[in-house]
Amino acid sequence: MGMEKELEKLSRTEEETRLGAGKKAIERQHNQGKLTARERVDLFFDKGTFVELNMFAQHQCHEFGMQEKRPLGDAVVTGYGKVHGRVVYLYAQDFTVLGGSVGAAHAEKICNLMRMARRAQAPIVGLIDSSGARIQEGMIGTYSRLFSENILTSGVVPQISAAMGYCAGGGAYSPALTDFIFMVEGTSQMFITGPGVIKAATGEEISMQDLGGAKPHSELSGVCDMVAKNDEECLTMIKALLSFLPASYCEKPPSVDTGDDPNRRDETLVDIVPTDPKRPYDMYEVISRIVDKGEFFDVKANFARNMITGFARLDGRAVGIVANQPLVMAGSLDCDASDKAARFYRTCDCFNVPIVTFIDVPGYLPGVKQEHQGIIRHGAKMLYGFREATVPKISCVIRKAYGGSYFAMGSKTMGADIVLSWPSAEIAVMGAEGAVGVLYKKELDQAEDKEQFRQQKMEEYCTTFSTPYFSATKQVVDIIIRPQETRPHLIKALELLENKSEEIPARKHGNIPL
Numbered sequence: 001m002g003m004e005k006e007l008e009k010l011s012r013t014e015e016e017t018r019l020g021a022g023k024k025a026i027e028r029q030h031n032q033g034k035l036t037a038r039e040r041v042d043l044f045f046d047k048g049t050f051v052e053l054n055m056f057a058q059h060q061c062h063e064f065g066m067q068e069k070r071p072l073g074d075a076v077v078t079g080y081g082k083v084h085g086r087v088v089y090l091y092a093q094d095f096t097v098l099g100g101s102v103g104a105a106h107a108e109k110i111c112n113l114m115r116m117a118r119r120a121q122a123p124i125v126g127l128i129d130s131s132g133a134r135i136q137e138g139m140i141g142t143y144s145r146l147f148s149e150n151i152l153t154s155g156v157v158p159q160i161s162a163a164m165g166y167c168a169g170g171g172a173y174s175p176a177l178t179d180f181i182f183m184v185e186g187t188s189q190m191f192i193t194g195p196g197v198i199k200a201a202t203g204e205e206i207s208m209q210d211l212g213g214a215k216p217h218s219e220l221s222g223v224c225d226m227v228a229k230n231d232e233e234c235l236t237m238i239k240a241l242l243s244f245l246p247a248s249y250c251e252k253p254p255s256v257d258t259g260d261d262p263n264r265r266d267e268t269l270v271d272i273v274p275t276d277p278k279r280p281y282d283m284y285e286v287i288s289r290i291v292d293k294g295e296f297f298d299v300k301a302n303f304a305r306n307m308i309t310g311f312a313r314l315d316g317r318a319v320g321i322v323a324n325q326p327l328v329m330a331g332s333l334d335c336d337a338s339d340k341a342a343r344f345y346r347t348c349d350c351f352n353v354p355i356v357t358f359i360d361v362p363g364y365l366p367g368v369k370q371e372h373q374g375i376i377r378h379g380a381k382m383l384y385g386f387r388e389a390t391v392p393k394i395s396c397v398i399r400k401a402y403g404g405s406y407f408a409m410g411s412k413t414m415g416a417d418i419v420l421s422w423p424s425a426e427i428a429v430m431g432a433e434g435a436v437g438v439l440y441k442k443e444l445d446q447a448e449d450k451e452q453f454r455q456q457k458m459e460e461y462c463t464t465f466s467t468p469y470f471s472a473t474k475q476v477v478d479i480i481i482r483p484q485e486t487r488p489h490l491i492k493a494l495e496l497l498e499n500k501s502e503e504i505p506a507r508k509h510g511n512i513p514l
Helices: 003-020 023-031 037-046 102-120 135-141 143-155 169-176 197-201 208-212 215-220 230-240 269-270 281-289 335-350 366-372 375-388 405-411 432-439 439-447 448-464 466-473 483-496
Strands: 051-053 076-083 086-093 124-128 158-163 164-169 179-184 188-189 227-230 295-301 307-314 316-325 356-362 393-402 418-421 424-427
Touching: 023 158, 037 076, 037 086, 037 124, 037 230, 051 102, 076 102, 076 375, 086 215, 102 124, 102 143, 124 169, 135 227, 143 169, 158 169, 164 169, 164 307, 164 483, 169 188, 179 230, 179 366, 188 208, 197 208, 227 230, 227 335, 227 418, 269 281, 281 307, 281 356, 281 483, 307 335, 307 393, 307 483, 316 335, 316 405, 316 483, 335 375, 335 405, 356 405, 366 375, 375 405, 393 405, 418 432, 418 466, 418 483, 424 448, 424 466, 432 439, 439 448
Parallel strands: 086 124, 124 158, 158 179, 164 188, 179 227, 316 356, 356 393, 393 418, 393 424
Antiparallel strands: 051 076, 076 086, 295 307, 307 316
16 A cells, blocks of 8 residues: 555656646647647657656755745756657756746756766757746856756767747857757747847847847858747757767768669759859759759758758768859858858768768859958868868869869868769869959950950860869869769769778867867
8 A cells, every 4th residue: 555655646746747837837838839848848759758857856946935936847857768769868948837947956957968868879959948047046057057068068969959939148058059959930039138138238129039039040140050830840850850860979870761763863964054154053953853852951041041051861871961052142152151061061070971062162252341251260160171071071063163162162182082073064263254364464455356365265264274174184073974973973982981981180179260
């Protein structure tokens, strides 16, 4: 009888804990268009696999009446389970309990989870929905503990954050220290100082969504990597991202049988690039015709749209793709595009994901604004990120590859393992028009028919110095390929580089130009 009573008590306590602050609080959460923490957990994990940790943790604060408010679990659900059969650790802040505020016990639950995930070498997912630091506890419950664990975990196992409600003040820095950030349209908000503080300090008036919603962070700041329409879609997208990533830096990404023929040729690629070098085309169309089943997982899709970054598969192998987008600013590199690509290079390298670049880059975006924003520093990040990476690196020149921007996209001299080129590509220090203006300035000034002379010299420059055949003679292009055979060539290159090993100079760490 004694054990039966204890089991009844355990079941009753578990049920009360799972109910959080009660049905009315749950209803308020639903009215805001949000699922509760536990509903999110149930949707995320494979059915019946979630194991909750520290369910009965309580805060130890007794000031400001907090001794009367000591909910079990302390406003965060932590534990581990399986996603598509693979172990994942997760914490989900419960906004229905104390506004999901972060105190010492709350922070320690998350830190304990991170330490366990590092030891187990499994990914960490954080579902954030919190009013911020619990001020009643003072500095003892600050976010610094989380920041410390985020930093120690960086590069060890994948860290994915989803702002599924409020994420304000210092709390915004924890997701900022992770590998990927998801947000939900209309319900997510991330900012350091809210609209009220901004109005008081500067007089500017702005809504929470316009300040820190999914739209500004996915399009302007670049803080957000992926945007979902609702909580359910957000959780589905996180699971899709995890499928491209290994459990830790010690493993390779999982391979999936997609059923797509590795020898598949796509004849439409022959005519996809316009003959006029100034006419744009959609690089997404090129990518979709090459990768398995045309499926591409876009990362930072709406930020720096002149640069494409994301994951795909080639014969089932996960790859990270970096590509110029000729539809936006002709695919040129600017500060934001450089940051976007550099970050993605380094993320792929952290977790053993091969890098494939599709190159059509006319140069760096010219202008006073770009120079003053530090294009030198930002562009250097991209160069650093590519050269630092030791994963297999395969570059494919689609149309233009000019000057220093080509190096940033992955030239042979910057450490690309294999460089492929379509036969119509132009690879040169600069475009023919600019080169002729420099090389034949005096002759141009003296020519009777300046335009005819310019066109003649441009054609000579292109046919002599800009073709991939010229680069092939210098051994900086390895293979000139037919466009329709791009997919099988990339797959063969990945097979060749399957066991790539690269020694790096002994040092504590490099000093990337942040």
